Amino acid sequence: MTRHSEAAAALRRVLGDPIYNRTLRKEVGRGELDYEVYLKTRELLALQTPANQLVVPDELMFQVMHQTQELWLKCSAFEAANLVEALDGEQLVNALRVLDRIIMMSRILADQIRVMFTLTPQQFAVIRKSLGNGSGLESPGYNQVLAAAHAAGDALGRLLGRRGTSLLDVYLQPDTHGELHHLAERFVDWDAAFQSWLVEHFQLVRRTIGIDKTVRALDGFPTVALGARMTRPLFAELWNVRVEMTKAWTREGGFAPGEERAALEAPIDPLIDEPRTVTVELSPIVKHHAREEFPLLATCTYLNSNATGATPRAARDALDGYWRTLANWRDEVWEQWWAELHAYADDLAALIHAPRGSVWCDSNVATLLGRVMSCSDFAARPRVITTDLEFPSIPFALRAWKRFGAERVIVASSDGVTPDIERLVRAIDERTQLVCISHATFATGAVVDIAPIVKRAREVGALVVLDAYQSVGIMPVDAPALGVDFLLAGAHKWLCGSYESAFLYVRPELIPRLEPAATGWIASANPLSFAPASEWADSARRFAGGTPAVLPALVSRPGLAIVRELGLDLIRALSLERSDRIIARAEEAGMRVVTPRPHAQRGGIVVLRFPNDAAVQRRLLAAGYVCSYRGGIRIAPHFYNTDQEIDGFMDELVRMAREAS
Numbered sequence: 001m002t003r004h005s006e007a008a009a010a011l012r013r014v015l016g017d018p019i020y021n022r023t024l025r026k027e028v029g030r031g032e033l034d035y036e037v038y039l040k041t042r043e044l045l046a047l048q049t050p051a052n053q054l055v056v057p058d059e060l061m062f063q064v065m066h067q068t069q070e071l072w073l074k075c076s077a078f079e080a081a082n083l084v085e086a087l088d089g090e091q092l093v094n095a096l097r098v099l100d101r102i103i104m105m106s107r108i109l110a111d112q113i114r115v116m117f118t119l120t121p122q123q124f125a126v127i128r129k130s131l132g133n134g135s136g137l138e139s140p141g142y143n144q145v146l147a148a149a150h151a152a153g154d155a156l157g158r159l160l161g162r163r164g165t166s167l168l169d170v171y172l173q174p175d176t177h178g179e180l181h182h183l184a185e186r187f188v189d190w191d192a193a194f195q196s197w198l199v200e201h202f203q204l205v206r207r208t209i210g211i212d213k214t215v216r217a218l219d220g221f222p223t224v225a226l227g228a229r230m231t232r233p234l235f236a237e238l239w240n241v242r243v244e245m246t247k248a249w250t251r252e253g254g255f256a257p258g259e260e261r262a263a264l265e266a267p268i269d270p271l272i273d274e275p276r277t278v279t280v281e282l283s284p285i286v287k288h289h290a291r292e293e294f295p296l297l298a299t300c301t302y303l304n305s306n307a308t309g310a311t312p313r314a315a316r317d318a319l320d321g322y323w324r325t326l327a328n329w330r331d332e333v334w335e336q337w338w339a340e341l342h343a344y345a346d347d348l349a350a351l352i353h354a355p356r357g358s359v360w361c362d363s364n365v366a367t368l369l370g371r372v373m374s375c376s377d378f379a380a381r382p383r384v385i386t387t388d389l390e391f392p393s394i395p396f397a398l399r400a401w402k403r404f405g406a407e408r409v410i411v412a413s414s415d416g417v418t419p420d421i422e423r424l425v426r427a428i429d430e431r432t433q434l435v436c437i438s439h440a441t442f443a444t445g446a447v448v449d450i451a452p453i454v455k456r457a458r459e460v461g462a463l464v465v466l467d468a469y470q471s472v473g474i475m476p477v478d479a480p481a482l483g484v485d486f487l488l489a490g491a492h493k494w495l496c497g498s499y500e501s502a503f504l505y506v507r508p509e510l511i512p513r514l515e516p517a518a519t520g521w522i523a524s525a526n527p528l529s530f531a532p533a534s535e536w537a538d539s540a541r542r543f544a545g546g547t548p549a550v551l552p553a554l555v556s557r558p559g560l561a562i563v564r565e566l567g568l569d570l571i572r573a574l575s576l577e578r579s580d581r582i583i584a585r586a587e588e589a590g591m592r593v594v595t596p597r598p599h600a601q602r603g604g605i606v607v608l609r610f611p612n613d614a615a616v617q618r619r620l621l622a623a624g625y626v627c628s629y630r631g632g633i634r635i636a637p638h639f640y641n642t643d644q645e646i647d648g649f650m651d652e653l654v655r656m657a658r659e660a661s
């Protein structure tokens with residue numbers, strides 16, 4: 001025996017006995033420690049043939065593979081029962097969470113089985129002699145999953161029935177049935193992952209014993225029959241709906257390749273003509289789960305959503321999924337990411353009642369504003385008008401365009417709370433290129449009626465950029481109805497999304513005539529062709545730059561889904577009710593309420609000022625009452641806060657303010 005194989009033999013002996021762990025100062029492997037007892041490791045690890053009895057070394061892997069696959073199958077079938085429970089109980093957020101888990105497990109099955117591709121036909125031929133007449137069809141886990149999928153499909157059918165709709169309707173109007181469509185697509189993901197497992201299994205069979213009508217399984221089943229079985233769906237209706245839609249498809253309404261196309265009048269997509277329904281009634285999804293969805297809320301009293309919104313639990317799945325994507329990287333992932341980026345942008349567009357294709361995302365507002373600015377010819381119209389109440393990024397970015405001929409004009413507010421609209425309107429004239437103003441002011445909470453600004457800007461041919469970071473997500477915002485040319489906002493505050501996730505809406509009629517000088521390959525018509533680019537994208541994507549920020553979009557989608565699910569009418573109603581409560585308590589305590597009182601003049605925050613307020617904010621923070629300070633204490637309740645939280649927060653605030661005065 002060589003020295004090397006002696007070492008291997010020694011190692012095998014070591015692995016066969018308990019091992020001394022120096023940190024624990026105990027022997028591990030006897031099955032007596034709490035970990036081992038709880039996990040039944042003694043029994044679990046005795047379930048494989050002992051090393052010295054394996055017919056070939058690969059037999060251990062063969063057994064472990066089957067056993068672990070049985071466990072994952074069992075577990076996913078078990079989860080499917082939870083899925084049925086959640087669907088029948090109208091707990092759709094829960095249902096989606098369970099579905100995500102089942103999908104992940106099914107993908108693991110497909111990934112895992114590929115380990116067996118390392119098994120050679122010759123080794124398997126030896127193992128096979130000891131398998132009796134065993135057949136894969138006898139797999140308990142496989143049979144459980146089939147039964148579980150059947151029951152889950154029925155539960156989905158019942159849900160559709162209760163909602164008075166059909167799968168076909170859901171797929172014909174995905175925007176109207178956003179939640180059901182999302183759910184149905186997750187079922188499709190489960191099915192696709194399960195089929196992928198059987199496809200990998202088919203390859204395994206082909207590698208080991210071959211696929212042919214003459215090659216039979218141990219129970220006589222011809223392997224050739226596996227070919228048709230591996231793509232047999234779990235949820236046939238979900239695939240049939242595609243067939244039905246394609247059958248009903250006609251060529252009418254398209255363009256011949258190369259045919260001249262007139263610029264489309266807004267709306268860009270015919271679907272946007274559908275009346276958009278706003279969910280006012282709190283749906284069961286959020287009613288029962290919105291608060292539980294946000295782990296942050298269990299750690300403190302969180303009234304800081306205007307600075308950073310709480311992030312829903314589901315964002316973690318997006319992060320995990322991103323890691324799994326990286327760990328299994330294939331360039332083809334871009335196709336899916338591309339679709340997800342567009343879907344996210346379109347969901348944002350829907351939120352602000354804008355047509356598909358009118359929104360694009362990038363990491364922050366300053367970047368997007370730079371792209372907007374870079375469309376301008378400042379020689380003809382030098383003026384860029386803004387106010388002294390903007391978030392610092394805006395005036396700073398505008399000033400930087402001086403070297404390209406831009407002349408920044410800052411209109412001062414007369415009360416330091418609300419921009420002086422009359423003065424601003426007077427400042428707009430034929431020299432004005434852009435007017436840049438916040439919808440809701442970040443430091444005071446005041447909301448601006450921008451109608452007179454838009455009207456005046458139109459009269460003189462200037463464009464209006466609305467910074468809606470502090471309004472989108474906490475109050476209804478209808479970009480087309482506001483008439484603004486550009487709207488900027490982002491996800492990490494009221495939309496409960498990720499940092500580095502801002503977005504830009506561009507008035508659709510404007511898109512064809514804007515060509516940003518600050519640009520990159522994603523702004524071109526067909527970037528994934530990798531051909532030299534010359535044409536612009538015909539959507540707001542022409543405001544993209546280089547390789548896009550995918551992760552922030554993926555992480556932001558769950559928060560956006562919850563906000564859309566709740567509906568902004570409801571969120572606004574809750575917000576006003578709670579900020580009224582804060583204002584009443586503050587006034588009672590003699591504090592200065594900076595934010596305007598009338599509902600129409602305020603956004604989601606209440607700003608309070610009193611002696612030593614900055615020190616009080618720091619004390620509040622230390623005591624677990626989270627709010628922010630920007631020249632006053634900013635308190636920002638969101639839909640996930642409770643009245644008790646508001647009262648508890650105000651009790652502390654008033655007490656600390658008294659102590660500090």
Ligand code: HEM
Pocket residue numbers: 065066069070113116119124134135136137139142198201204205208209216217218219220221223226229230
């Ligand atoms: C070298 C490894 C494997 C070979 C050669 C093999 C071979 C086969 C064959 C020939 C069939 C046809 C039906 C029958 O057996 O009567 C089959 C079906 C099946 N096998 Fe395997 N198998 C292997 C590994 C696995 C593993 C690791 C699993 C995991 C649990 C598995 C699960 C199944 C299932 C669920 C079926 C039924 C599929 C259907 O109805 O479409 N097999 N396998």
